Amino acid sequence: MRAANSSPFVLKMSAFAALSCKELAVIERLQRRRRVFVLGHDLVHQGQPEPPAYILLSGWANSYKMQSDGGRQIVDIQVPGDFLGLHSVLLHRADHTVEPVVDIEVAEIKKEDLFEAFGRAPRLAMAILWAVSRNEAMVAERLVDLGRRTAVERMAHFLLELGARLTLVGEGSATGYACPLTQYQLADALGLSSVHANRVLRQLRMEKMTTFRDGYVTFDDRERLVGLAGFDPAYLDQDGPFPRQIQGNDKDKS
Amino acid sequence: MRAANSSPFVLKMSAFAALSCKELAVIERLQRRRRVFVLGHDLVHQGQPEPPAYILLSGWANSYKMQSDGGRQIVDIQVPGDFLGLHSVLLHRADHTVEPVVDIEVAEIKKEDLFEAFGRAPRLAMAILWAVSRNEAMVAERLVDLGRRTAVERMAHFLLELGARLTLVGEGSATGYACPLTQYQLADALGLSSVHANRVLRQLRMEKMTTFRDGYVTFDDRERLVGLAGFDPAYLDQDGPFPRQIQGNDKDKS
DNA sequence: CGTTAGTTTGATGGTCCTCAAGCACTGTGG
DNA sequence: CCACAGTGCTTGAGGACCATCAAACTAACG
Numbered sequence: 001m002r003a004a005n006s007s008p009f010v011l012k013m014s015a016f017a018a019l020s021c022k023e024l025a026v027i028e029r030l031q032r033r034r035r036v037f038v039l040g041h042d043l044v045h046q047g048q049p050e051p052p053a054y055i056l057l058s059g060w061a062n063s064y065k066m067q068s069d070g071g072r073q074i075v076d077i078q079v080p081g082d083f084l085g086l087h088s089v090l091l092h093r094a095d096h097t098v099e100p101v102v103d104i105e106v107a108e109i110k111k112e113d114l115f116e117a118f119g120r121a122p123r124l125a126m127a128i129l130w131a132v133s134r135n136e137a138m139v140a141e142r143l144v145d146l147g148r149r150t151a152v153e154r155m156a157h158f159l160l161e162l163g164a165r166l167t168l169v170g171e172g173s174a175t176g177y178a179c180p181l182t183q184y185q186l187a188d189a190l191g192l193s194s195v196h197a198n199r200v201l202r203q204l205r206m207e208k209m210t211t212f213r214d215g216y217v218t219f220d221d222r223e224r225l226v227g228l229a230g231f232d233p234a235y236l237d238q239d240g241p242f243p244r245q246i247q248g249n250d251k252d253k254s
Numbered sequence: 255m256r257a258a259n260s261s262p263f264v265l266k267m268s269a270f271a272a273l274s275c276k277e278l279a280v281i282e283r284l285q286r287r288r289r290v291f292v293l294g295h296d297l298v299h300q301g302q303p304e305p306p307a308y309i310l311l312s313g314w315a316n317s318y319k320m321q322s323d324g325g326r327q328i329v330d331i332q333v334p335g336d337f338l339g340l341h342s343v344l345l346h347r348a349d350h351t352v353e354p355v356v357d358i359e360v361a362e363i364k365k366e367d368l369f370e371a372f373g374r375a376p377r378l379a380m381a382i383l384w385a386v387s388r389n390e391a392m393v394a395e396r397l398v399d400l401g402r403r404t405a406v407e408r409m410a411h412f413l414l415e416l417g418a419r420l421t422l423v424g425e426g427s428a429t430g431y432a433c434p435l436t437q438y439q440l441a442d443a444l445g446l447s448s449v450h451a452n453r454v455l456r457q458l459r460m461e462k463m464t465t466f467r468d469g470y471v472t473f474d475d476r477e478r479l480v481g482l483a484g485f486d487p488a489y490l491d492q493d494g495p496f497p498r499q500i501q502g503n504d505k506d507k508s
Numbered sequence: 509c510g511t512t513a514g515t516t517t518g519a520t521g522g523t524c525c526t527c528a529a530g531c532a533c534t535g536t537g538g
Numbered sequence: 539c540c541a542c543a544g545t546g547c548t549t550g551a552g553g554a555c556c557a558t559c560a561a562a563c564t565a566a567c568g
Contacts, residue, residue: 016344047488065394068484071402075394087387090270090380095391095489118379122372125379126344129368129386133341136390137349140319140329143393146400147445148325151524182546191401193525198548230322234301235349405556436514447557452516 007031008081008169009055015168015238016130017123026121030114031055031107037100044085044098051094052110054084059104060180064188065096074189076139077101077162077181081169086132089114102180130237137235146191149230154190155200156229159210159217161236168238176218186212261285262335262423263309269422269492270384271377280375285309285361291354298339298352306364307343310336313358314434318442319350328443330393331355331416331435335423340386343368356434384491391489400445403484408444409454410483413464413471415490422492430472440466 010027013019019027034057037043044051046066056078063085064074075096078084088094089111118125138161145154162179166172181189187197205211209225211218219225264281267273273281288311291297298305300320310332317339318328329350332338342348343365372379392415399408416433420426435443441451458464463479465472473479 065398067398067402073398073401075397087390090384090387091391091489091491093488093491096394114383115376115380118372118376122369122376122379125372125376125383126365126369129379129383130344132383132386132390133344136341136386136393137345139390139393139397140350143329143397143400144319144321144327146397147327148321184546191397194546195526195548196524199524202548234347235345237345237347437516438514448514449516449558450556453556456516 007057008079008171009057011169012081013127013131016127019127020123023121023124023127026117026124030109030117031057033108034105035108036103036105038103039100042097042099043106044088044094044096046094046097048094049092050111051085051088052108053086053089053114054098054106054108056080056082056084057105057107060101061098061104062101062185062189063096063098072188073191074185075142076135077185077189079162079166079169080171083131083135086128087135101185134237137237141235142189151190151192151196151200152203153229154192155186155197155204156210156225157231158186158190159212160219160222160225160229160231161233163217163219164233164236164238168236174219174222176216178215179212179217180215183212261311262333262425263311265423266335267381267385270381273381274377277375277378277381280371280378284363284367284371285311287362288359289362290357290359292357293354296351296353297360298342298348298350300348300351302348303346304365305339305342305348306362307340307368308338308352308360308362310334310338311359311361314355315352315358316355316439316443317350317352326442327445328439329396330389331439331443333416333420333423334425336419337385337389340382341389355439388491391491395489396443405444405446405450405454406457407483408446409440409451409458410464410479411485412440412444413466414473414476414479414483414485415487417471417473418487418490418492422490428473428476430470432469433466433471434469437466 009031010019010024013027035054043054043061058080061078061084062074063076063078064072066072084098084106085094088096089109114128141161142158145157149157163172163174163177166177167174171177183197183201184194187194190197192200201212204225205213208220209228210220225231263285264273264278267281289308297308297315312334315332315338316328317330317332318326320326338352338360339348342350343363368382395415396412399411403411417426417428417431420431421428425431437451437455438448440446441448444451446454455466458479459466462474463482464474479485
């Protein structure tokens with residue numbers, strides 16, 4: 001149970017509500033079907049009927065959609081504690097592909113597992129709905145990135161968001177984090193060409209705001225970066241770790 | 255109860271699964287708190303703590319995020335049967351504003367209502383999770399619009415998506431639909447300037463693919479439009495008859 | 509009949525894409 | 539030990555797409 005208490009998934013869910021022993025047990029049970037995926041082997045592919053979902057235990061993954069013209073848009077980057085393909089599990093067919101960014105360890109979750117868990121712990125249904133909602137909030141914020149921010153702002157915002165998400169599960173800090181993404185992947189996530197992504201990173205580095213190099217993101221001047229990006233982490237709804245400007249502190253529900 | 259059976263919300267949920275009488279009753283109860291909002295009065299505003307959610311009974315609404323520089327990005331357009339702000343109800347603060355597009359009628363839903371409903375009908379929790387998932391799929395598809403499609407493709411794709419969604423709730427057809435949006439709103443949804451949105455609409459009209467005029471969208475040549483947009487409605491999860499089942503809880507099948 | 513909201517068109521220029529090429533590092537096999 | 543290929547990063551040049559600025563036009567409305 002100490003293992004469960006420190007798992008990234010439990011850390012994340014605890015940002016929603018303190019979990020009871022029973023709920024922790026249901027979560028533990030939900031994660032019983034462990035699997036490993038290596039680089040190059042998709043977990044879910046676009047169009048797959050009745051896809052399962054996964055909880056990412058370690059490593060990074062990403063979800064993307066391909067177009068007929070070969071264009072690729074990464075919809076979400078997932079870090080430990082995140083669901084993979086949760087929003088596909090109830091759709092008839094997966095609307096996107098999920099692939100590992102590095103070798104990963106996951107727990108497989110079938111639709112029936114969810115249904116069973118919901119019956120056992122209605123509050124867990126709320127918690128999972130929260131996770132999906134938070135995910136949608138992140139996609140929505142990316143939409144603002146692509147629709148209304150310049151390439152530099154987008155990049156800054158995205159790197160800050162990843163930092164905040166990683167901090168929540170204990171894998172990042174205000175000064176930086178390990179980031180296994182390539183510049184191609186960053187570009188596909190931000191709707192840029194890889195060439196331009198590279199130029200933008202250079203600019204951020206030369207202006208001493210953030211450095212992306214050798215699989216590591218360093219925040220050289222986090223404050224200015226936040227200002228440039230217009231980054232307000234409220235949408236991540238994780239009052240715990242570092243945003244303290246939020247004081248909405250009404251206590252948990254029934 | 256035939257009133258409930260023909261409400262847009264029930265029509266939509268029926269695309270997920272055939273609903274039992276008990277579930278219909280729980281849904282009916284969920285919609286008991288009716289309200290009206292007129293143009294100019296927001297339902298939810300960005301930053302609002304503990305916002306409620308709504309079910310849109312009639313009229314259109316949209317959700318948007320503002321930036322400090324005055325830029326606006328519409329994240330979602332909602333039509334009858336859709337939830338409003340559902341993904342905010344579990345976050346501690348609303349991450350976006352919801353405003354009417356025309357005068358609307360809604361049913362207000364509080365967090366506790368959801369919790370209660372989940373306890374009464376676990377399958378309804380699945381259905382609502384489905385609705386949220388579908389919503390995320392739509393936002394993701396919009397992300398592809400903004401990231402990887404040209405302005406014309408975006409516009410075509412968006413107008414087709416709206417048509418499909420409206421058809422599901424009985425307010426649209428393959429030839430067109432009533433659309434109360436202004437070109438400014440279209441532009442804000444698609445990450446374009448209103449000037450360019452106008453040019454794009456003109457192009458689509460002159461090439462005889464679709465006409466947007468006087469509050470009505472007409473598909474002049476739907477086939478070519480679908481080709482141009484690369485529109486594949488699979489992500490809406492509403493195609494064909496609906497042989498759905500969760501667990502062994504159903505009778506008929508393919 | 510002035511005001512306002514929405515639509516339409518023109519002109520100019522910036523952001524970012526595309527094409528192209530070179531560099532650095534790693535692993536592979538002769 | 540040295541090609542050689544593969545992957546990822548970096549930089550340059552030219553041009554397309556779309557934003558911005560500006561202004562005219564229409565319809566609704568008091």
